[in-house]
Amino acid sequence: MKIEAALITNNSPYSExxxxxxxxxxxxxxxxxxxxxxxxxxxxxVLGFTNQLFSIRQPSITILANVAQLLAYPVGKSMExxxxxxxxxVGGVRHSLNxxxxxxxxxxxxxxxxxxxxxxxxxxxxIWSQYLPQFFNQKYAGQxxxxxxxxxxTNFIGYGMAGIVRxxxxxxxxxxxxxxxxxxxxxxxxxxxxxxxxxxxxxxxxRVSRYRFFLVVFAAMFVYFWFPxxxxxxxxxxxxMSWIAPDHRDLNTxxxxxxxxxxxxxxxxxxxxxxxxxxxxxMVPFFSTxxxxxxxxxxxFVVLAFWYGNVYHTGYLPINTNRVYDNTAHLYNVSRxxxxxxxxxxxxxxxxxxxxxxxxxxxxxxxxxxxxxATLVYIxxxxxxxxxxxxxxxxxxxRRKRVAQEGQYQDIHNRLMAKYPEGMCRxxxxxxxxxxxxxx
Numbered sequence: 556m557k558i559e560a561a562l563i564t565n566n567s568p569y570s571e572x573x574x575x576x577x578x579x580x581x582x583x584x585x586x587x588x589x590x591x592x593x594x595x596x597x598x599x600x601v602l603g604f605t606n607q608l609f610s611i612r613q614p615s616i617t618i619l620a621n622v623a624q625l626l627a628y629p630v631g632k633s634m635e636x637x638x639x640x641x642x643x644x645v646g647g648v649r650h651s652l653n654x655x656x657x658x659x660x661x662x663x664x665x666x667x668x669x670x671x672x673x674x675x676x677x678x679x680x681x682i683w684s685q686y687l688p689q690f691f692n693q694k695y696a697g698q699x700x701x702x703x704x705x706x707x708x709t710n711f712i713g714y715g716m717a718g719i720v721r722x723x724x725x726x727x728x729x730x731x732x733x734x735x736x737x738x739x740x741x742x743x744x745x746x747x748x749x750x751x752x753x754x755x756x757x758x759x760x761x762r763v764s765r766y767r768f769f770l771v772v773f774a775a776m777f778v779y780f781w782f783p784x785x786x787x788x789x790x791x792x793x794x795x796m797s798w799i800a801p802d803h804r805d806l807n808t809x810x811x812x813x814x815x816x817x818x819x820x821x822x823x824x825x826x827x828x829x830x831x832x833x834x835x836x837x838m839v840p841f842f843s844t845x846x847x848x849x850x851x852x853x854x855x856f857v858v859l860a861f862w863y864g865n866v867y868h869t870g871y872l873p874i875n876t877n878r879v880y881d882n883t884a885h886l887y888n889v890s891r892x893x894x895x896x897x898x899x900x901x902x903x904x905x906x907x908x909x910x911x912x913x914x915x916x917x918x919x920x921x922x923x924x925x926x927x928x929a930t931l932v933y934i935x936x937x938x939x940x941x942x943x944x945x946x947x948x949x950x951x952x953x954r955r956k957r958v959a960q961e962g963q964y965q966d967i968h969n970r971l972m973a974k975y976p977e978g979m980c981r982x983x984x985x986x987x988x989x990x991x992x993x994x995x
Contacts, residue, residue: 566967569731575740580971586660589642589652590634595668598623602673610675611683616827621741623669624662625773628745631657631665659746666738676706685897690889693897723945728966733838744769776826783825790824809859814873816855816915854918862914869914877916881908 562568566578602618609616635657642651682705685696695701717724724730744765753761761768783790796810796819797803808815812822823829836844861867862874871884879887892904912920934942 564967567728569728571733571736572728572731575736575743576968577743578967578971580974582974584658584660585654586658586664588654588661589650590631590638590654590657591661591664594627594630594634595665598627598665599668599672602669603675606673607675607679610679618673620666620669620673621738623673624666624738624741627662627665627669628657631662659742662745663739663742666742670738676710678702678706678709681705688890689886691893691897692890720945722948723942726948726969727941727945728968729941733840734835737838740765741769780826783823784827791828792825793821793823794819795821808862808874814875816858816875818852818855854922858915858918861918866914867917868911869917872911872913874913875915876913878913880911880913882911883908884911887911 567573567576602620602623605618606616635653635655638653640651640653642649642654644650682696682702684690685693747765750762750764755761763771792812794807794810794812794815794817797807797815800806810819811817812819858874861869863870865871872880881887887908887910891907892900894900894903
């Protein structure tokens with residue numbers, strides 16, 4: 556019990572976190588350097604442009620922040636070697652082009668740049684719907700000023716909400732985000748010289764370094780990608796069961812991948828298709844993946860019941876489609892139901908047609924509306940104590956004399972991060988005068 560208590564006090568209580576996250580920190584390591592900002596901004600622009608370009612591809616291609624993390628290392632080491640030590644002093648702090656060895660904190664900051672920018676804003680789909688003539692035909696949606704303002708507005712709302720709820724979703728030690736652990740593990744592989752043996756199956760022991768293991772897997776996945784996506788594209792959408800009887804309606808409805816339910820024991824060999832909903836089985840715990848699988852499997856029979864029962868006239872439409880149809884089973888022409896300002900016109904809508912959804916799309920929207928109350932009930936049943944602790948910590952943070960007490964998070968990583976102020980409003984004059992280039 557003493558060993559367990561010491562372990563929890565001086566490290567994370569979760570083995571997954573202990574294996575990749577250090578329980579020590581050096582505040583003197585530079586982070587927000589000029590070269591980190593240059594590399595981070597370049598990769599942010601490249602990832603954002605590339606993912607936006609391929610977002611309308613089917614299936615879409617998304618370059619993740621891990622690519623920026625991988626390529627930033629050789630770029631950073633090259634700048635460390637070739638850039639001169641030129642700099643300026645601002646506010647008592649010297650900012651140099653080459654402040655020394657390319658640190659893991661600089662590397663992680665660049666990765667954060669890429670992680671923020673690689674994902675296209677949600678307004679991307681709004682702009683398409685507004686601009687295209689078969690939808691709202693609003694030409695002003697093609698203006699850059701409108702696009703950038705609506706994108707920044709929605710993203711700032713999201714980042715603001717993330718900052719508000721950080722005491723509930725970031726500070727507690729039990730808030731373990733598997734995707735973040737993968738990012739940290741890759742960063743450690745580049746900057747950590749230690750190599751700890753790992754027990755494998757059947758009594759084997761793996762002694763290969765993390766960096767070499769990553770390079771081998773990366774090379775293998777790069778070669779494999781060409782087979783389902785270029786050389787034999789049938790592997791991407793592998794509807795092999797429908798090949799038995801291509802013209803059989805019911806068989807293709809149940810097992811087909813493109814327009815059917817896709818009840819197929821081996822539906823794809825394409826990693827890009829497998830991760831279409833961002834559920835990576837290599838990083839997400841098995842119970843989460845299995846829970847989603849069970850939910851999708853059971854929902855498939857609900858969709859079949861809707862379609863074969865012609866619920867809300869879904870039997871006249873494809874069973875699995877995300878398109879909207881009118882009363883003649885043609886694609887819905889939104890411009891026939893709105894006025895010249897792009898607003899809903901009840902008279903034109905009555906003269907035209909109601910909107911009809913396919914069975915799968917209809918069930919999808921039903922579950923969307925069910926998720927919100929279900930989430931609130933789940934939070935109350937299983938996480939009400941943690942939420943209460945977060946509120947107590949929030950209240951204590953406004954007190955003038957804060958002391959360690961119940962309701963404040965005092966695990967090892969929060970104690971390490973307590974050395975760094977969260978914002979300028981909470982930095983004293985003395986700390987501002989003596990602050991060096993501070994890590995994140």
